Amino acid sequence: MLVDYVTVGGVEVVNHARLRQYLRTVGSPLTSGADICGCETLTSEVLDPDGLPYTTPDDPLTPAEWYDPDAPESVEFAGVLLLSIDGIDDYPVERSVSTAVTGGGSIGPARVQPRQMTFTAILLGSTCCGVEYGLQFLKAALQGCTGSQCGGDCVGMYACCPGEEMTREEFNAAHRRTFRRVALTSGPKVTGRNGDGSCAGGTCSMGADIIQVEWTMTAASPFAYTDPVELLDVGLPTDTDGECIQWCVHPPGGGSLHGLPSRGVHGRGRQLRGPVVCLRGPAGAVGSGDVLLQRACRQRGGVRDRPVRSAGLDGRRRPDNGVRGQHRSAAADDLAVPEDERGRGPDV
Template identity: 35%
Template sequence: MLADYLELAGNEVVNSARAAVYAGARGVPLQCDPCPGIADAIGDLPYVDPVTDGAPWYDPAVPESLGVLGVLGLGVAGFDSSPVTREPVQLVGEGAALGPLRRQHREIAYTVLLITADDCALSYGLEWLSLALQGSACGSCAGDEMCVFSCCPVEGDTELRHLYDVGILDGPQVTETKYLSTGAVLATVTFTLAAGKPWIYHDPLPSLTDWVPLGVGDVVGPVDPDQVYQQCVTAEPCAADPLCPSPPLPPSPPAPKSPCYPEGLGTFRRSLISVSPLSQSAWLETVPVLEVRAGAQDMRRLIVRFWVNPQGNPCADVADPCNVCTDINISYLPAGSHLTIDGRVRRSVVECQQIPVGTATSTPIVYGPQGSTFTWPTFSCPTGLCIEVWSDAAWTAGDATARVLLVPRADVG
């Protein structure tokens, strides 16, 4: 992973390209050649000086901030090792049960060079760096989003990678200070971040970035959208002796189910979203991010269903009930609300505009197929997908929209 750029909670912390320009303008020699394509990749104009560019540390109320010349990345560790662990449980006899795989948090250690014009600027630069690494002022214990590049970007931002629930683990420590004849100061600083979600995410697949209008989808019904689950025929075990049946198992406690899950026939608006197997990576698994804008009226009986489609057939022709992967069920969305069910951080939120006080957020209860317990889906191979979005036709506004992003992720980068 490239050490030359780090953004945390939307704030640039490390940018070697910016630091090289500012240091060079002050006659500060550097012993490295940072990646030149960073400015273009993040949408910046060519760097000139902290005031013209509005450098992240520049503060007109603090004169010392003019003397900060940037943060140059020297090295980073923690991306090239997988967080996957397994703890075998020793059996009474020989061998062991391997146990399940689990992913622990990821620790990312940076070594950077804080370049300043003098000691006063160094003091301010350390203050700013410490605060910037604390993340969002409005954040929570969950942490923030972190953005880095997997390599030096050449064209666009396809090399951009994202980590989530990231926060400071060990604050900045100055390990070496070097004073130059020009009066400039080079301070070597180390700090460590922790990512609560250990995966390294790519940008979403480019084929699924558009919003789909729900209010003009096909009208289907009367139909029971859950009927598909009664149509799939599964293979029966063949080892049981029909003349000597096994004793019945004790009854299991009933699984939790939505108390207000709507069942039975209904008339629906149905929209289809197709994902070609050719657009999916052969190795990287993907997770979905669902967004729904309810529009001008309340929305009810929202079902988002994922079907496997390995042949890439038209989604209108994909009807094998045994190819259904899972459902996302939401019973109700208020008018004007924005629903996000994010598989990257495994959190759901509904945002509602409250006039005149701003935006109110709440956590919806998400259910799975037929109102059962919801589990976060992942798609581990390029099967291709057909995604159906169902909503009660009488409760679907004409301006309601939805989109489903598929985001590739990896354990190392």
């Protein structure tokens, strides 16, 4: 897994392509200047949604996550240089072994364990005030969601470098990985500080401290996921006049359902307002089983206490579901088939 790019809850925490450019424009405390080890093909062209280049933290087109116009020192922070991630490549499955009564051992079932990932990084900037500001930003960004209702955040990374001809969409589809239900469980802790910056008396001289930090994040779902693949995108039917959709079942041969009109469904001789959406399809097609939603919005009244039936798209009758009389649940009430004008439910 690459260490060049990390997001926590959608917030960009590590971006070596951005850092490399800011070390040129903001300033670098490193003797090597802006030359840092990293993936050379991982650029703003594949990371920025619009493919715009990185310039400075206060660039209105590509501002840094930590930039605050009310905090001048935020422009003096260059970013986070991630050195390593321990535990990210471990297979998170363990089996317990206990001593058997008859000798030897007894092997327990395999259990998936949470994944613990330990990050080691250094914070870089042009002044010590800028680096201190970056440390506070890192603490806030790693917290993610909090509270009793929070089950963790998503942490995004990339598996490998993009090809030279790859577009942003191709790169994300092929190499973006996401760990789910991730929370900060330790740190960030300052493990080292080096540099010639001075913040005595609230002032800073040129030259910045290099702060080394370490933090641990735990993924309750330990496996890395690729981007979701959309299999079906079908919008729900709507009506222009705001009326509720009425659902019915269309026989596979076409035509109406035992004389039911194409707009409105009769119940005890009165017309129910609203459009009717009928489902067509041959027997055995996808969705030819029981139709659970006979009607999306059911107007009360006009239905006797009788067994509720459901029908498949093949037009064959399904057995009663055992819900009768006043003991019928609200869910069954919503699935009830409307009566026809003769006072009985239509045969489907």
